[in-house]
Amino acid sequence: MKKRVAVLRGDGIGKEVTDAATAVLESIGRRFHHEFEWVYGLLGGEAIDQAGQPLPDETIKICEASDAILLGAVGGPAWDNNPSHLRPERGLLQIRKHFELSVNLRPVQAFKSLLAVSPLKEEVAEGVDMMIVRELTGGLYFGEPSFHDEEKAVDSLVYTREEIERVVIHAFELAKLRRNKVASVDKANVLESSKLWRKVVEEVALKYPEVEYEHMLVDAAAMKLITYPAAFDVIVTENMFGDILSDEASVITGSLGMLPSASLRSDGFGMYEPVHGSAPDIAGQNKANPLGAILSAAMMLRSSLGMIEEAKAVEEAVETVLENGYCTTEFINIGRNVLSTTEMTEKIVAEI
Amino acid sequence: MKKRVAVLRGDGIGKEVTDAATAVLESIGRRFHHEFEWVYGLLGGEAIDQAGQPLPDETIKICEASDAILLGAVGGPAWDNNPSHLRPERGLLQIRKHFELSVNLRPVQAFKSLLAVSPLKEEVAEGVDMMIVRELTGGLYFGEPSFHDEEKAVDSLVYTREEIERVVIHAFELAKLRRNKVASVDKANVLESSKLWRKVVEEVALKYPEVEYEHMLVDAAAMKLITYPAAFDVIVTENMFGDILSDEASVITGSLGMLPSASLRSDGFGMYEPVHGSAPDIAGQNKANPLGAILSAAMMLRSSLGMIEEAKAVEEAVETVLENGYCTTEFINIGRNVLSTTEMTEKIVAEI
Ligand SMILES: CC(C)[C@H](C(=O)O)[C@@H](O)C(=O)O
């Protein structure tokens, strides 16, 4: 197959890890006889500097003409004092909205060989294998009215049935491919939007009798993610709760640097990026962990490019390299073989 | 001194732990020559059953005629399917709003002797000593419009400068009595309300040059509470973020059952309750940990009744009893002397 991928390397270590991901995809191309065409575009801080806006029109065009988007990370202290329309993360919000990337997937998995770096006791973090499904284009992030002046501020948490249904169905479909369990997280004892959310979940659930589901309040979920994270299979929730809970979940296994994510449109088009940020402190030093970006590329193969075997090949290569005792600098204290970004990438390529 | 306290025992273990708290206060009265008058009122599930509403008028009157409110816990499966105006937690929201209890304080402290039960590695949980200051009567909880129908739902996150100022000032004042550090948590890269929040924090901070403060995004805070909780001194945040983060924080030390809370009006009047819920599964079995309620009573002595020495006496008694190796059933696995609710209460009383 021939596929065109928009590559938005972004800022800081975003560049290094995206290069790692495309290198790995090249090796997948060689092994499985695919051809990838990379089209590079600007997003975030560098886009502000070079094109005067965080999401330039040129980037939108590039993405529209592609089969998927691969993203590094955006942001950095250089732009921290910019006005809000010139902030790197603004570009992220705009690209999600423009391409209707309404379903955000964040798998969190404990790698047994790395449990020593988890802030949780090993027996608590062990066996964690969850998929957080976050609604990404609704709720407080985009609701109107939304303004502030010197005396007052208003944000609006707005959801339509359709927006809720879309992401909830996605969650139940995923559960069928996993352990058949969904925890729907809301705040139905306080929020009207959560009451509609709960209703829709119950309706959708009727169509999935094989999937066991429960409603969980967001405060209870924030606790259980720490006390008993291995109990979760699929978590589905609205945009703001998903932002908080997915970041909370991202640190429980200690392997933030290897977590991937996908942001999907209903037709399968999507944007793929590691969960970590642009890490300006180590940018350009060939120290970043490329596995988050590489596993994001695997998600892209599976979800947007229809290359299931290829996705598995990438994931297996990552597992093998970890099992062989290799890691990047953040794991230096647990007595493993520390590699640079490019060395790690070469190890993965060699496995493929 | 003579003080009148409204006692709302509530549901489930709320009753047992409130009885423990009043027993301890009686012993404080004997030692320090105070007289406490207890006036009992209904709140929550029992109030619904006996008075047809979660916060009966009679209860409001009792509280209005008192110097402070001591609360157990409300709720239970018996009322889970009630319509929302007949839910126990509705009473909680109403009483907060009615008495303008706009500042919620939740101290989280690691007890060294109990670190073994923390889900976090002991070295991560050790030394945790933070105060979460949550705005309690604004934001998404009370903003209008707020409705849902079959197709759409809206909640409104509304804040005035005054509401923000009040809670932020409280947080900076507390920081002065502690380690002079404030982390203000918001989502200023997305929310308008957070932008006003940040502005107000910066203005207030000018008046506290000795207090070091930082802005932190809510998703970053959710991570740091797990990776480096001991770094926090005072955290201040809006209602919904505070709900999520304070529950997240409540489990990191493993001692949820002993965490107290206070909900304060600006004139010092307040409501005091343990952080734990009504725990219907162990209600009436004399197994509940009364220390959360007892430490809440200590907060009441300090913040609403002006009895600082007395508050310290309670806190020291709790520490001594813990140091002597006693605990309640939830700690049964770490080889300590397990006491019932009433036995634990007697131990505390004996120390006073
Ligand atoms: C940068 C920010 C706007 C964004 C969000 O809140 O969605 C980020 O935290 C994320 O989770 O991708």
Ligand SMILES: CC(C)[C@H](C(=O)O)[C@@H](O)C(=O)O
């Ligand atoms: C019961 C519920 C309405 C309440 C809240 O969300 O404020 C509770 O979770 C709390 O934190 O006191």
